[in-house]
Amino acid sequence: MDVVDRPALDGARVAPADGAFEGFVRQGTILETKAFTSVSDEAGGYAVPREIDAEIARVLTQASPIRAIAKVVTVGSAGYRKLITSGGTPSGWASETGPRPESATPVFTELAPPMGELYANPSASQAMLDDAAFDVELWLAGEIAAEFARAEGAAFVAGTGDNRPRGFLTQPVSTARDGARPLGTLQYLPSGAAGDFAGAADERLIDLMQSLRAPYRQGACWVMNASTLARIRKIKTGDGHPLWQPGLADGRPASLLGYPVIEAEDMPDIAANAAAIAFGNFTAGYLIAERGETTILRDPYSNKPFVSFYATKRIGGCVADSEAIKLMKFAAA
Missing domain, CATH: 3.30.2400 (Major capsid protein gp5 fold)
Structure with a gap:
């Protein structure tokens, strides 16, 4: 009589060899430390x-x-701990045979x-x-x-x-430009009105974008929540073109003025004195x-x-x- 190979019953399945952690989770069995x-x-x-x-x-x-x-x-x-400097090494000009006085030393901050x-x-x-x-x-x-x-x-x-971590919205803020603010203080630009844009919204957004120096703009992005993004998507330029552009390929974020938009639901809604929009190079800016x-x-x-x-x-x-x-x-x- 021929023996017919039959599939094993479901209840007779052998546990996989890498199921040690599953055994720990299910029954509290002892684990092998090497895993x-x-x-x-x-x-x-x-x-x-x-x-x-x-x-x-x-x-x-x-x-x-x-x-x-x-x-x-x-x-x-x-x-x-991480060491950062608050500026580059100062330099100077001299003639071919002129003296070279000592230049200032960069300041390190921990x-x-x-x-x-x-x-x-x-x-x-x-x-x-x-x-x-x-x-x-x-x-x-x-x-x-x-x-x-x-x-x-x-x-x-x-x-x-x-x-807990310190969020970037809890940092001190100032309207002073780069180089004029204390280290750790973020620059903000006012929208011009409490809880709204004053004048052309696209011009305010362009001012914010251009306030970030060129080296940082490579890899920069916008950060806002869905409610703010809904407001931004309705803004159009003077010739009727929307500032917001959808991603052209799957997996690519939408863009605003040529830079990607990241939705972060923990960002505040647009309201009086709220910092509802951030723009920056977060790879360089947040650790x-x-x-x-x-x-x-x-x-x-x-x-x-x-x-x-x-x-x-x-x-x-x-x-x-x-x-x-x-x-x-x-x-x-």
Whole structure:
């Protein structure tokens, strides 16, 4: 009698060889340290596997627009420091045989992004985790990414710097030009009226764009929320052409006066004295410093029958170059 090969029943499936983390998530089984990065079990937790951490990073880049355009550095501790100079090396002219007096020395300033611990604490019932049809890793990555994206997106724009990043909208502001403002103070241009544009809106936007020096305009972009963008999309030039232009290819952002537009929902709406529009080179202007790994603690005891997954990540941020970002403030002056 011939033996017929039959597909295995669904309940007889063999768990994949890389399912150690899934076993930890579902049942709290012991993990092999070699499958994870530097965080040890003696520290009370395990680092997220590389596949899941990459998934979180991808979702964060999509959901947190400032992260996508800023400079992001990975640090090994919370004590990240960066040296910046407030000007170039002065020079002078001399004849062929004339004396060369000593020139001034550039001034160095230490930049220390305020850092805090970003955390998420999603929960699921043990019965849900036991369901073989439930993709635990995808759910966990999505839950953590959603929480982290919401929190960090708000902090990069308007964070206070108290145990969290300092947003660029909380920096001191002034109408003084570059070179005349203290280091760390952003320049703003008034719209001419409280909560509105005074005169031709396109001229105000052009003034804001041109206030950014040419080296920074290479790689610059506009940042505003959807409500402000809806207002901008209705603005037309004197000959009837719209300032806003849609992206010509999939994946490319729309443009305003030739520069891409980034929607950040944490930017304020157009209102009296609100800095609702930013224009700048955020790669040069804003610095994000973060620890490389996300750690997760599995807690099946505190809230039975639910299992909590306490995820943490150290992250900081601040304005690195105050000449690289300009603001439009909807005020008379």
